Amino acid sequence: MANSSTRTGRSAREMKRTFYNNGAHGQLKSMSKRRARLRAEAIHFISSGSDKPCYEVKWINDYKGCGVFACAPIEKGSFVLEYRGELISQYERDKRQGEYTEKQNAFLFDFEWNNGSWCLDASCEDGSLGRLVNDANRSPNCKMRKMTVQCKPDLCLFAIENIQAESEITYNYGESLWPWRALAPSGVIPAHASADPKVNQRSTSSFQQTPSGMIPAHTSADPEVNQRSTSSFQQARKTSGTVPSHQCPTAEQTSTDLFEESSDAADYDDADYVPDSCGNSSDASIISTASQELKTMKGDSATSSEVPRTLSSSKMSSNRCTSVISCSANSLKNTSQQKSSINVTPLPITAKGSKYNKKQFCLYCKRPFLNWQDILNPSTVKSLMLQWLSVLIKDPAKEASCYALLRREETLAIMLKWQAVALERWLLVEDPVLQNNLMTSVTANFAKDCMQETLYGVM
Numbered sequence: 001m002a003n004s005s006t007r008t009g010r011s012a013r014e015m016k017r018t019f020y021n022n023g024a025h026g027q028l029k030s031m032s033k034r035r036a037r038l039r040a041e042a043i044h045f046i047s048s049g050s051d052k053p054c055y056e057v058k059w060i061n062d063y064k065g066c067g068v069f070a071c072a073p074i075e076k077g078s079f080v081l082e083y084r085g086e087l088i089s090q091y092e093r094d095k096r097q098g099e100y101t102e103k104q105n106a107f108l109f110d111f112e113w114n115n116g117s118w119c120l121d122a123s124c125e126d127g128s129l130g131r132l133v134n135d136a137n138r139s140p141n142c143k144m145r146k147m148t149v150q151c152k153p154d155l156c157l158f159a160i161e162n163i164q165a166e167s168e169i170t171y172n173y174g175e176s177l178w179p180w181r182a183l184a185p186s187g188v189i190p191a192h193a194s195a196d197p198k199v200n201q202r203s204t205s206s207f208q209q210t211p212s213g214m215i216p217a218h219t220s221a222d223p224e225v226n227q228r229s230t231s232s233f234q235q236a237r238k239t240s241g242t243v244p245s246h247q248c249p250t251a252e253q254t255s256t257d258l259f260e261e262s263s264d265a266a267d268y269d270d271a272d273y274v275p276d277s278c279g280n281s282s283d284a285s286i287i288s289t290a291s292q293e294l295k296t297m298k299g300d301s302a303t304s305s306e307v308p309r310t311l312s313s314s315k316m317s318s319n320r321c322t323s324v325i326s327c328s329a330n331s332l333k334n335t336s337q338q339k340s341s342i343n344v345t346p347l348p349i350t351a352k353g354s355k356y357n358k359k360q361f362c363l364y365c366k367r368p369f370l371n372w373q374d375i376l377n378p379s380t381v382k383s384l385m386l387q388w389l390s391v392l393i394k395d396p397a398k399e400a401s402c403y404a405l406l407r408r409e410e411t412l413a414i415m416l417k418w419q420a421v422a423l424e425r426w427l428l429v430e431d432p433v434l435q436n437n438l439m440t441s442v443t444a445n446f447a448k449d450c451m452q453e454t455l456y457g458v459m
């Protein structure tokens with residue numbers, strides 16, 4: 001030992017340090033150093049308001065819109081991106097949700113912090129990348145994590161696995177019935193970046209519409225999932241169970257946890273993460289103003305069981321559509337206690353093929369659906385709307401005001417907006433057994449084509 005020390009020129013003290021560092025204590029020390037380094041890196045980007053340069057935005061497809069991709073490998077545990085936005089109170093969030101017009105994007109991320117409910121409003125397109133990261137419920141490579149920097153909460157994505165260059169950055173938006181997840185098993189639309197570089201360039205304007213908002217969040221065959229959806233988005237994670245909001249980490253806890261000596265930076269406790277960690281109150285929520293429209297149409301009267309599904313709708317604008325991530329528990333609270341005037345009764349499950357075919361019978365009015373092209377004709381749309389509304393809206397007072405509104409608003413854009421809402425209701429009642437069948441994909445394609453036609457003039 002002594003000889004070797006002499007040969008390598010290392011002092012006994014250095015050797016002792018090496019020995020020490022090779023032991024458990026040493027490992028903890030180096031972990032803690034690593035964590036400090038990662039935190040410092042996150043703070044650097046948070047403070048400078050910039051993103052790491054190793055990501056790019058690529059167009060994926062019409063369905064998913066854009067996504068964020070790694071340009072270089074990312075090590076597990078690394079800080080990836082900040083979900084940057086304006087920090088607002090829940091009160092302000094609720095106000096804004098109502099105020100956001102069709103022309104704006106509403107990207108509102110609710111979370112619990114310091115025993116209160118907060119929201120990061122990333123609706124303003126500021127060039128930051130965190131707001132463009134897509135959802136992956138099966139195998140996300142990142143997790144959103146709360147950090148407290150300069151006495152204010154920040155939401156940051158951290159890699160939970162080694163990420164290869166060219167991979168899409170994803171995280172789990174939470175256990176809600178996100179509409180796009182309904183399509184995922186059938187692999188209807190692949191999530192590969194387009195090979196066309198022109199296509200991959202991110203448009204500088206609003207978010208691309210994805211028809212996902214029109215796709216039904218079907219009633220799951222899994223009773224546990226249904227339980228969640230009917231209980232106002234309670235996050236009942238199999239692993240950790242529902243975490244009541246009062247158990248959410250406070251600012252102090254959050255920041256301390258990040259540096260907790262006993263946990264590896266690459267393996268943070270789930271309790272640190274949002275949206276999953278904070279139960280119902282921290283659901284990733286990018287709110288649709290369509291939900292507002294829907295509420296208006298319904299007289300603000302969704303039942304709790306309807307809400308998760310109805311709020312996962314799309315919002316349409318005259319020039320562009322904005323895809324949305326649905327609602328937060330808080331927004332649900334306001335609506336869930338009120339009685340619904342819309343009676344959604346699924347038809348009984350029938351033998352495959354006997355009821356559903358390419359003629360697309362409307363599950364409400366039981367009439368065959370019209371030719372898809374007809375739907376773009378305002379007068380056809382109007383009569384269809386009237387048909388649907390008469391079935392959807394049971395309350396005569398509501399019915400009358402809906403008709404009156406419909407009569408006043410004669411433009412195609414308005415018609416289509418209404419149609420989108422009604423179509424969504426129609427889609428919702430599809431039974432889960434058939435959710436991935438031809439009808440769903442045909443309907444999805446219809447919705448997509450229909451909206452594309454309206455928005456971009458392309459069919």
Ligand SMILES: C[S@@+](CC[C@H](N)C(=O)[O-])C[C@H]1O[C@@H](n2cnc3c(N)ncnc32)[C@H](O)[C@@H]1O
Pocket residue numbers: 063064065066067107131132133134135136180181207208210212213286323324325
């Ligand atoms: C925060 S944005 C993400 C960026 C978005 N893809 C875009 O192009 O602007 C959230 C929206 O992206 C879409 N999205 C996110 N994850 C998705 C997924 N896994 N599949 C399909 N669409 C997804 C949904 O329309 C959602 O409302």
